[in-house]
Amino acid sequence: MSPRRRPARRPGARLRRAVLNALGLGVFVVAVFPVCWMVSTAFKPNDEIFATTPHPLPAHPTLRHFDTVLTGKVAGVPFWHYFANSAIVATATVAVSGLLALLAATAVARFRFRFRTGFLVMLLVVQMVPAEALVIPLFTDLARLDLLNDLAGLIAVYVAFALPFGVWMLRGFVAAVPRELEEAAALDGAGPLRTFFRVVLPLVAPGLIATSIFSFITAWNEFLFAFTFLKDQDKATLPIMLQFFFGRSGNDWGPIMAASTLFTVPVIGFFLLVHRRLAGPGLTAGAVRA
Amino acid sequence: MIETVEEAGRRVRGSPDPGSPTGPVRRRVRLGPYLLILPSLVVIGVLLVWPVIQIGRMSLQNVGVRQLRGRPAENVGLANYRRILGDDLFWTALRHTVLFAAVAVTATLIAGTLTGLLLGSLGRRMSALVTGGIMVAWATPQVTAAIVFSWLFGTTGGLVGWFLDLLPDGLVGSGWQSYNWFARPLPTYTVLTLCVVWMSFPFIAVSVLAGLRTVPDELYEAARVDGSTAWQRFWKITFPLLRPIFGVLLTLAVIWDFRVFTQLFVLSGLANRDAFNLSLYGYSEAFGSLNAKYGLGSAIAVVLTLIVLLVTAVHVRTVIRQEGAA
Numbered sequence: 093m094s095p096r097r098r099p100a101r102r103p104g105a106r107l108r109r110a111v112l113n114a115l116g117l118g119v120f121v122v123a124v125f126p127v128c129w130m131v132s133t134a135f136k137p138n139d140e141i142f143a144t145t146p147h148p149l150p151a152h153p154t155l156r157h158f159d160t161v162l163t164g165k166v167a168g169v170p171f172w173h174y175f176a177n178s179a180i181v182a183t184a185t186v187a188v189s190g191l192l193a194l195l196a197a198t199a200v201a202r203f204r205f206r207f208r209t210g211f212l213v214m215l216l217v218v219q220m221v222p223a224e225a226l227v228i229p230l231f232t233d234l235a236r237l238d239l240l241n242d243l244a245g246l247i248a249v250y251v252a253f254a255l256p257f258g259v260w261m262l263r264g265f266v267a268a269v270p271r272e273l274e275e276a277a278a279l280d281g282a283g284p285l286r287t288f289f290r291v292v293l294p295l296v297a298p299g300l301i302a303t304s305i306f307s308f309i310t311a312w313n314e315f316l317f318a319f320t321f322l323k324d325q326d327k328a329t330l331p332i333m334l335q336f337f338f339g340r341s342g343n344d345w346g347p348i349m350a351a352s353t354l355f356t357v358p359v360i361g362f363f364l365l366v367h368r369r370l371a372g373p374g375l376t377a378g379a380v381r382a
Numbered sequence: 383m384i385e386t387v388e389e390a391g392r393r394v395r396g397s398p399d400p401g402s403p404t405g406p407v408r409r410r411v412r413l414g415p416y417l418l419i420l421p422s423l424v425v426i427g428v429l430l431v432w433p434v435i436q437i438g439r440m441s442l443q444n445v446g447v448r449q450l451r452g453r454p455a456e457n458v459g460l461a462n463y464r465r466i467l468g469d470d471l472f473w474t475a476l477r478h479t480v481l482f483a484a485v486a487v488t489a490t491l492i493a494g495t496l497t498g499l500l501l502g503s504l505g506r507r508m509s510a511l512v513t514g515g516i517m518v519a520w521a522t523p524q525v526t527a528a529i530v531f532s533w534l535f536g537t538t539g540g541l542v543g544w545f546l547d548l549l550p551d552g553l554v555g556s557g558w559q560s561y562n563w564f565a566r567p568l569p570t571y572t573v574l575t576l577c578v579v580w581m582s583f584p585f586i587a588v589s590v591l592a593g594l595r596t597v598p599d600e601l602y603e604a605a606r607v608d609g610s611t612a613w614q615r616f617w618k619i620t621f622p623l624l625r626p627i628f629g630v631l632l633t634l635a636v637i638w639d640f641r642v643f644t645q646l647f648v649l650s651g652l653a654n655r656d657a658f659n660l661s662l663y664g665y666s667e668a669f670g671s672l673n674a675k676y677g678l679g680s681a682i683a684v685v686l687t688l689i690v691l692l693v694t695a696v697h698v699r700t701v702i703r704q705e706g707a708a
Contacts, residue, residue, distance in 0.1 A: 120515035142539040199418035222641035225683035229433035252429035313523035331525040363521035
């Protein structure tokens, strides 16, 4: 139960440790198995995929399914086109939401002003509203503005979804920057902008990375809004392509798993690289504490 | 013993709060903070708050494709609500939504908490390995997860069917390899529950672990000396101290699971009306046919939102109180 282990001395401690490690391995296997099975299927030739006795690893690994996905077209559009759309949407979401969240976080962490509490509560409440409920009014609004088949419309919506969390997350980081540092910079004659870029920005960079990962994943993975807004296949993002592919080719699991792998593995790799920053106590502390 | 716990709790909760400013600070520019929040306020206002207002209005109107081209929408009062309340499909979808959320939230919180406690008692290297593993599940996109689960539970070459047929027939029956998991609501929701819990327990585990790290070791030490069991230590020490975190996690799990859309959409689809939940039902009314009924879909979305807000109101109230006191 204790978070930090002490050297095991009591009798039975070794057994306890063995049981705990076995449980840990069990959790590990359950957590990674579906993804491993996806990757493994993607490399299997068809006769192994549909074998009556499935094997965990491909006996004769093949790149054929990846070739099918990368050189073929889904709904007349090549894979790389979907990939590019996803990359554009995710990058723009990260850049815009990061900037806006940093500005707002500076305001709530550094200043006392009349609507501060109101603003923070609003950020919290809008996170409670199911996004699924907003898809209808946002669809009709974008339709009236003629932004439906436009990546810009989708990016704007993703920025709005990423912002509340970003502000909550970043305000802790901004508040942690010692005020004395800023004052010292001001005394040395640095203007507010210079102080911001030279003093504040480097110190909040870890928080900015964490929020960027969050908004990147939000935008990269999102399905419902992309599916509803982007009606031209030409404009579609990867999740839409995957769902379409899955719906059309039914049981052709090889290419489906290959496409899923190409879509998923980059996100997982990305996430594993930086999860320590995202999974720190700040994640819930921001929501628990005022 | 009890005193120790309370004192420590006070110490944990009373630690300096990084989120709030230390006091009123006078700055040269009074306009500053307003200018800083203005862009976020505009984006959130236009794209999150305005649609919420609008969905309430649209739920009282008759809105179709023609209204998108500039025709004024006709006010119909509560007709949309009356229509969905009289629709059997609504009640089926509501039942599915509530039952699924109850099961999935409970399972996610239990699995996540147990994993968090386990991570806390593992050695450093083992803990890092398991954390890395659950990150994989956490990072997996919803569409991918749903597609992989429908492959695992598929009828041709599906791994789960093969495995269940390996088990003794007396235990689980036979014929699993040709069993269609997506033909009826109950098995569909079983797969959905597994899929959703698999994706969401890592977040709970990592948050519980982060909370555990704030609990002083001496508390457990003292409790152990007093001869307590692990079960007692959890309910007497861990749970009371982490109560705020559990509050947030419960709220988040409720929000996720009441509105689950993508996974069910991929696993079951719009054609399978018997297996609808409220999200899918609303979506299908609004977008599912050529004769779009945005007003009707809005009414369903309003009902869903109200349920979620009602369930999570307790948490929002706590935060408002804390913000007011800060």
